Amino acid sequence: MSSMSPQPSLSVIIPLYNCERFITQCLDSVFDQQLAEDDFEVIVVDDGSKDNGASLVLGYARDHRNIRLLRQENQGVACARNHALFHARGEYITFIDADDMLVTGSLKPLLAMAVEHRAEVVKAAHVEIAEDATEHGSLDVAAGESLVCEMSGNDAIVRVTQFKEGYCWGYLIRRSLVVEHAIAFPEKVTFMEDWAFITQVLLKCERFVHTRLPFYLYRRNVASCVANMTVDKLLQGCRAIGIVAKVAAVAAVPAKKKLMENVCVNINVILWFTIYYTRIYRQRKEIVDTLHRLLVQVEGVSIPGSLKLFKWLPNMYVVVRRLLASRKY
Numbered sequence: 282m283s284s285m286s287p288q289p290s291l292s293v294i295i296p297l298y299n300c301e302r303f304i305t306q307c308l309d310s311v312f313d314q315q316l317a318e319d320d321f322e323v324i325v326v327d328d329g330s331k332d333n334g335a336s337l338v339l340g341y342a343r344d345h346r347n348i349r350l351l352r353q354e355n356q357g358v359a360c361a362r363n364h365a366l367f368h369a370r371g372e373y374i375t376f377i378d379a380d381d382m383l384v385t386g387s388l389k390p391l392l393a394m395a396v397e398h399r400a401e402v403v404k405a406a407h408v409e410i411a412e413d414a415t416e417h418g419s420l421d422v423a424a425g426e427s428l429v430c431e432m433s434g435n436d437a438i439v440r441v442t443q444f445k446e447g448y449c450w451g452y453l454i455r456r457s458l459v460v461e462h463a464i465a466f467p468e469k470v471t472f473m474e475d476w477a478f479i480t481q482v483l484l485k486c487e488r489f490v491h492t493r494l495p496f497y498l499y500r501r502n503v504a505s506c507v508a509n510m511t512v513d514k515l516l517q518g519c520r521a522i523g524i525v526a527k528v529a530a531v532a533a534v535p536a537k538k539k540l541m542e543n544v545c546v547n548i549n550v551i552l553w554f555t556i557y558y559t560r561i562y563r564q565r566k567e568i569v570d571t572l573h574r575l576l577v578q579v580e581g582v583s584i585p586g587s588l589k590l591f592k593w594l595p596n597m598y599v600v601v602r603r604l605l606a607s608r609k610y
Contacts, residue, residue: 434486
């Protein structure tokens with residue numbers, strides 16, 4: 282892409298790691314959006330893949346001049362997204378995982394909505410699809426366009442986002458918001474890193490738009506997440522929790538209360554893996570110590586009853602829960 286080309290409306294950021302099975306489906310869905318190629322750019326960051334995914338992207342780029350393939354040694358999804366953010370030129374950015382897709386024709390009305398409402402962040406709806414899904418055909422996009430609600434980012438934390446929606450995909454984000462506040466994904470964190478990023482974005486957002494317009498097709502693969510869980514990955518998750526706890530401490534009420542609740546939810550998630558997974562339980566000391574330090578930062582009124590014992594007797598809590606577990610992995 283020429284450096285003299287006009288600024289595109291949107292930068293589509295796709296981190297790529299060993300995803301040759303799905304990457305062309307992902308790119309097909311991006312280019313099936315009824316947008317002129319000058320209106321958007323696609324930045325794919327190959328994070329040291331060992332399969333043929335990057336070659337497939339290069340083949341696709343022969344027919345589409347607005348694709349850039351960036352390469353880096355394997356450093357994780359957070360570094361890949363940050364790399365793309367540094368090179369992005371669009372007025373807005375959106376993130377797509379290489380194994381997911383966009384709903385046909387959804388980007389154009391979403392961009393129009395962002396411009397009409399002068400939004401800094403737009404959040405649209407997502408739909409879970411089967412792992413072997415191949416279609417990205419249009420859902421009821423027209424119906425979703427009429428269901429729009431404006432609010433601040435702080436209000437969105439309370440009214441719109443949920444723990445299970447702590448992903449960075451499914452949003453359009455004004456790039457200047459990220460640049461001006463130096464918001465980035467926590468480097469080398471591959472668990473809960475998107476939750477830490479989007480939380481910081483929302484806390485700085487003054488004009489947030491929520492729409493029911495179906496936009497993102499999320500390919501759920503829970504088995505892979507569970508199978509690949511390690512002590513190091515859980516400690517990375519602790520880093521993400523620490524980031525959210527820190528920004529939540531100075532947030533306005535009621536966003537502060539909601540974020541602290543989410544901190545506790547994620548502490549419980551990491552505790553669950555630590556207690557029930559034998560290979561992790563055997564190496565639990567650093568995780569337990571780290572989670573305990575994080576929980577101490579949470580105001581007492583925000584700590585659920587299930588975690589109050591952990592706050593006072595962390596090691597006993599973990600050992601007793603392990604002994605009482607009817608199923609271990």
